[in-house]
Amino acid sequence: MTAYLDVCLLSRQAPSFTYQSPQALPAGTLVQVPFRNRTSWAIVWGEVPAPNFSTKEILEVPQDEPLLLEHQMALARWISEYYLATPSTAMRHLLPGDGSTVLGLMGIGRKRSLKRREEPILACQPLQLNPRQQVAVQTIEESVRQGGFSPFLLRGVTGSGKTAVFLEAARAAIEQGKGLLYLVPEIGLTPQSIERIQQALGKRVALFHSGLSIGERASAWLAVRKGEVRIVLGARSALFAPLQDPGLIIVDEEHDSSYKQDETPRFHGRDAAVWLARRQSCPIVLASATPSLESWKNAQEGRYALLELPERAQGQPLPEVQIVDRRKDPAPGSLTIAARQSLLQTIEKGERVVVLLNRRGWSPSMECRSCGYSPTCPDCNDLKMVLHRKRGRLICHHCGLTEFVPKTCPQCGSDSLDPDGIAIQKLEEEIQALVPGTPVLRLDRDVTAGRREELQERLSAFRKDGGVLLGTQMIAKGHDFPSVTLVIAADGDIGSSSPDFRSNERTFQTLTQAAGRCGRDMLGGRVLLQTRAPDSPLLERVRHHDFLGFAAQELEMRKELSLPPWSRFFLAEAASRTASKAEDALSALARSIPSTRELSVMGPIPAPLPVVRQAYRFHLVIKCQGPQPGLRTHLAQWLAIRRDPDLRCHVDVDPIDLL
Numbered sequence: 113m114t115a116y117l118d119v120c121l122l123s124r125q126a127p128s129f130t131y132q133s134p135q136a137l138p139a140g141t142l143v144q145v146p147f148r149n150r151t152s153w154a155i156v157w158g159e160v161p162a163p164n165f166s167t168k169e170i171l172e173v174p175q176d177e178p179l180l181l182e183h184q185m186a187l188a189r190w191i192s193e194y195y196l197a198t199p200s201t202a203m204r205h206l207l208p209g210d211g212s213t214v215l216g217l218m219g220i221g222r223k224r225s226l227k228r229r230e231e232p233i234l235a236c237q238p239l240q241l242n243p244r245q246q247v248a249v250q251t252i253e254e255s256v257r258q259g260g261f262s263p264f265l266l267r268g269v270t271g272s273g274k275t276a277v278f279l280e281a282a283r284a285a286i287e288q289g290k291g292l293l294y295l296v297p298e299i300g301l302t303p304q305s306i307e308r309i310q311q312a313l314g315k316r317v318a319l320f321h322s323g324l325s326i327g328e329r330a331s332a333w334l335a336v337r338k339g340e341v342r343i344v345l346g347a348r349s350a351l352f353a354p355l356q357d358p359g360l361i362i363v364d365e366e367h368d369s370s371y372k373q374d375e376t377p378r379f380h381g382r383d384a385a386v387w388l389a390r391r392q393s394c395p396i397v398l399a400s401a402t403p404s405l406e407s408w409k410n411a412q413e414g415r416y417a418l419l420e421l422p423e424r425a426q427g428q429p430l431p432e433v434q435i436v437d438r439r440k441d442p443a444p445g446s447l448t449i450a451a452r453q454s455l456l457q458t459i460e461k462g463e464r465v466v467v468l469l470n471r472r473g474w475s476p477s478m479e480c481r482s483c484g485y486s487p488t489c490p491d492c493n494d495l496k497m498v499l500h501r502k503r504g505r506l507i508c509h510h511c512g513l514t515e516f517v518p519k520t521c522p523q524c525g526s527d528s529l530d531p532d533g534i535a536i537q538k539l540e541e542e543i544q545a546l547v548p549g550t551p552v553l554r555l556d557r558d559v560t561a562g563r564r565e566e567l568q569e570r571l572s573a574f575r576k577d578g579g580v581l582l583g584t585q586m587i588a589k590g591h592d593f594p595s596v597t598l599v600i601a602a603d604g605d606i607g608s609s610s611p612d613f614r615s616n617e618r619t620f621q622t623l624t625q626a627a628g629r630c631g632r633d634m635l636g637g638r639v640l641l642q643t644r645a646p647d648s649p650l651l652e653r654v655r656h657h658d659f660l661g662f663a664a665q666e667l668e669m670r671k672e673l674s675l676p677p678w679s680r681f682f683l684a685e686a687a688s689r690t691a692s693k694a695e696d697a698l699s700a701l702a703r704s705i706p707s708t709r710e711l712s713v714m715g716p717i718p719a720p721l722p723v724v725r726q727a728y729r730f731h732l733v734i735k736c737q738g739p740q741p742g743l744r745t746h747l748a749q750w751l752a753i754r755r756d757p758d759l760r761c762h763v764d765v766d767p768i769d770l771l
Contacts (some may be wrong), residue, residue, distance in 0.1 A: 113134075115159055116160050116167065117159055117170070118160050119145060119155060119157060120155050121147060121152050121154045122154060122210045122212070128200055129154075130163050133170045136159055137173065138156065141178045141179065142155060142178075142179040143170045144170070144173075145171060153212070155206070181337075183391055184206050184354060187391070188206055194744075195378055195379050197377030201376050202377050205351075207333070208330045213326050214330045214334060238283070239279060242427075245273050245280075251417070251419060252281035255395040256281060256288070257284060260394075261393055261394065261396075265403060265418050267401070267403055267421070268401060268420065269423065270430075270627070270628020271428065271592075271631070272401070272425055273424075274364070274401075274421065275364070279312040282294075282343075285394075286342065286343070290342070291343065291357055292344065292362070293350060293355055293358050293361045293385075294343070295346065295347065295362065295363045295382075296345070297348075298368070298370055299323045300589070301591070302319060302345060304590075306319065313343060317341065317345055318345070319332055320344060320346030320350035332353075333354065336354050342355070347370070347381070348370075348373065348379075348381030348384075359394055359395075360395055360397070361385055364399050364400075365399070367403055367404040369618070369768050369769075378762070378767075380766060383766070402620065405677055428636070429631070431627055431628075433638075434655075435651055435655055436451065436641065437643065437644075445539075446534045446539040451640050451642060455467075455580070455598065459550050462578070464574070464579065464596045466581045466629045467539070467581070469535070469539050469602040470603070471535040471584070472556050472557060474501040475501070475535055475538060476498055477498065478532055480528050481528040482526040483524040483526070485521050485523035485529070492721070492723055492724050493721070499517065499531055500537065504516060505517065510724050511725040536556055536582065536583070539602060540552060547579075550579045551578065551579030552580045553570045553579065553581050555567065555570055555587055556583060556586070575594065581593070588626035588629065592632060594633060595635060596629055596630040598630060598637065599630045599637070600639075601627075601642060603643075604623060604643040605648075610771075612720075613675050613676075620650060620662050623641065627657075641655070680736045680766065682736070682747065682763055683733055683734075683767040684750075684761070684762075684763045685732075685761065687730075687760045687761075688727060688759045689758055691730075693759050695730045697730075698715060698716035701732060702715065702732055704746070705734065709737075710740070712735045713734055713735075714732070716730045716731065716732045717730065718731075719771070733770065750763075
């Protein structure tokens with residue numbers, strides 16, 4: 113009996129296509145199909161009713177069993193439906209690259225069985241835990257042994273030993289012959305994490321993240337698919353590993369915005385991990401010193417079991433946080449007199465310093481002292497170009513446009529075009545001049561782009577040789593550095609002026625996490641927050657390490673305004689080189705959505721960054737309170753409308769920012 117199957121091509125980003133087969137095939141089956149004038153590998157998405165158009169036949173089914181596991185296909189289907197992505201877009205994460213490397217490793221073309229090879233468990237010494245850690249481990253272990261979906265939120269202050277809790281709890285899953293999925297937000301954390309996992313649980317760990325080559329990802333994928341490796345570690349892409357029968361899922365630094373993908377499908381790795389744990393009936397631990405307010409609310413309302421580690425693992429005190437008023441300490445350059453003195457004293461004692469400045473480049477802009485001219489990006493609505501002096505370039509950080517630095521002012525011809533403001537490269541030069549001969553290591557995207565080893569080399573050098581580690585927010589993410597006794601936040605105000613409603617949450621998290629990099633051993637630590645708003649209630653919360661007070665205040669404010677997590681947002685965006693096209697597309701959507709007590713539509717309005725890459729951007733925000741089962745279907749139909757190629761539309765479900 114002829115079956116009709118929707119398949120997703122592995123070789124291209126295209127819609128799913130319908131083919132016929134002499135028999136039904138399970139979702140996830142690898143097939144070869146004719147496409148245009150050649151053959152292509154594809155994955156069966158699912159069976160569909162007989163279409164009212166002619167279809168081609170599937171040419172070959174090279175394996176007796178599906179290539180992709182049932183839960184992988186279920187996860188792709190959920191992402192497609194929840195995040196309003198096409199099946200082929202949701203599918204693209206399930207195999208490394210276009211899948212061709214995996215097919216080659218598997219010897220596709222020859223029928224080959226995928227049999228699991230049991231991995232020997234390596235005996236490792238249990239970790240030393242304090243009483244609070246032991247209670248947390250015992251609670252999670254009990255859920256691991258019982259099985260079933262059990263979500264935990266582990267809130268522990270920085271340095272409280274959350275990782276030790278994960279690994280001891282994971283031991284129970286490994287001893288039962290089950291798997292472990294361990295997610296971290298950034299590539300930079302994987303070597304530190306893999307070292308700890310191997311010490312605690314054994315050497316067989318598969319890595320999944322975007323910094324690996326296609327061949328490396330394919331080898332890891334195949335080892336997990338065959339059952340040769342049962343521990344998977346990586347960034348959000350590790351969610352899609354073919355890990356069978358996980359006994360525990362861990363989401364470290366669960367608050368981190370890196371878990372949210374910024375291109376279609378715009379899924380959130382943390383939320384997808386919770387869905388996967390429910391689907392696979394296993395416990396999941398979300399952990400952070402500064403949990404997202406969504407997770408915190410879930411814990412407060414009993415949907416997640418709350419485990420807390422309120423003290424550091426060895427009883428070390430949390431670092432003293434001092435707020436430095438830049439208005440009363442007007443030193444030239446980026447660092448105040450107090451910060452300079454503290455940095456010098458720390459280095460003289462042979463201790464280490466971490467400096468945070470979340471602003472790339474040498475200077476955020478240039479300005480002519482004669483006429484006031486400032487170079488701007490012609491493709492992005494005249495947003496200011498950032499000076500990268502070592503490269504001799506002006507760069508737009510939104511579209512990537514690069515220009516040479518002019519020798520004279522293009523507007524008045526004077527030679528008075530000077531940097532305006534301070535960014536991380538200029539701060540690097542200041543620190544090098546302040547402590548000559550001391551290693552000063554800078555970490556930002558300009559350093560790590562293009563050479564994936566650079567990040568790890570610099571982190572390793574800092575751990576080995578000490579000195580000063582200077583970086584953007586990537587240095588505040590879960591790193592455990594020895595002998596760091598001073599952290600300086602060069603600009604404690606950055607992010608506070610953002611129009612996004614989550615700006616306070618992000619600022620609190622970044623500053624608190626950065627502060628947590630110091631005083632993790634018995635040397636103690638101190639944090640200097642430089643600011644022009646020393647009376648800020650937010651900075652007072654940071655100074656007192658007061659997550660509970662911050663979360664209560666912020667949640668109450670959002671409740672009054674009916675903002676997430678008290679409501680749910682859908683952000684529809686349209687972009688076109690013609691402003692009216694983008695605005696009209698969203699206006700049509702707005703008119704088609706009925707406004708009710710539980711559903712309101714805001715916009716369309718120009719996006720906060722209204723022009724990027726010569727495209728006018730408009731936003732429409734849909735706010736929901738309570739379930740709206742028909743809204744996703746309505747939005748999916750709107751996205752499926754064939755439009756002018758110059759008009760690009762997408763919908764971000766549960767956006768983490770509105771910029």
